[in-house]
Amino acid sequence: MPPRKTTNDEQTVSRTYRAAIRIGEDFITLEETITLSVDASDEDITKAVGLGLRIYQTQREAIETQIATLREEAATPAPITVRDPESPASDKQRNFIANLQDGLGWTNERLATYANDQGIDLVTVTKGQASTFIDQLKKVAESRTAYNGSEQRDTNNHTNGSNGTQQHEESRVNDKQLRALERLADQNGLDLHNESQERFDVSIDEMTSSQAATLLREWQRSSTLPRTTDESLL
Known part of the structure; x- marks a missing residue:
């Protein structure tokens, strides 16, 4: 930016630095303009930059406090309702x-x-x-x-020479997982056989340990009863 004259004929130079950044869920634009006389020393520049940084730090603390307050005071959005549900x-x-x-x-x-x-x-x-x-x-x-x-x-991680039984090295569902699934299915009023068939196109006996863990995690989250299933099952 070219030098400009002030009212007392003192020549000055202004420089603006602008940046848009994201902090968490918030987008913040930083903009700092420094105006100094054309004969400013390196020390003058350092002092001006330091002052700008102190201002920024104070502003950021104030803004973060305001954001936290607004989030605490904001009402929880009402759940989506269906008109005339019947x-x-x-x-x-x-x-x-x-x-x-x-x-x-x-x-x-x-x-x-x-x-x-x-x-x-x-x-x-x-x-x-x-x-x-x-x-x-x-x-x-x-x-x-x-x-x-x-x-x-x-x-895709297997070699072309792998046979069908080696194609997926994951173990079958174990007895401990089956017992936990049966208990959660009973608590949630679900049919374990139908869920296995509809979710993964396999019977209960053909279900893998990973598939069983997926059902256990989902049913535990949706269950209204206390969580008692052993974490090692997942």
């Missing part, structure tokens, strides 16, 4: 369910069986039930995608 499911909801069904590769019979296990009749399903059912289908799809991705990565 009215028939909308066409949009039914289309959403159909898209999820296609993504899972389920037949109509399999979808109906899963819905019945959840206490839902797809013929008379209401808006509220459809909303809950959509969330459940999303979890099934997400779990299957996560498992298939993990299995694919494990498969």
Whole structure:
């Protein structure tokens, strides 16, 4: 920036430094402008920069305090509610369910069986039930995608000479995990056999230790009972 004259004809030079940074969840723009006379010494510059840093530190402490206060005072967002939950499911909801069904590769019979296990009749399903059912289908799809991705990565790590039984070195579900799954399924009113088939396309006996751990973690989070399952099972 070229020198400029002040009202008393003293020539000065101004320089501005600007940076945008992210701190945690917040975006902050830093901007510092220093104006000195053209004959300023290195010591004058150092003092000006030091003053700017002290100002920044004080400002940051004040801003962080204000942000913390605002977050503490902010009300918890109200949960999403469904209008007229007892009215028939909308066409949009039914289309959403159909898209999820296609993504899972389920037949109509399999979808109906899963819905019945959840206490839902797809013929008379209401808006509220459809909303809950959509969330459940999303979890099934997400779990299957996560498992298939993990299995694919494990498969790619094997050599071309590996046979089918060596393709996935993960052990089968053990008796301790099975007992824990049966207990949690009973507590949550779930059918372990159906869950294994619908989530991973395998029977209980063919379930792997990793798949069992996935179900244990999910069911423990959703269970309203105290967590008693041994962490070593996961």
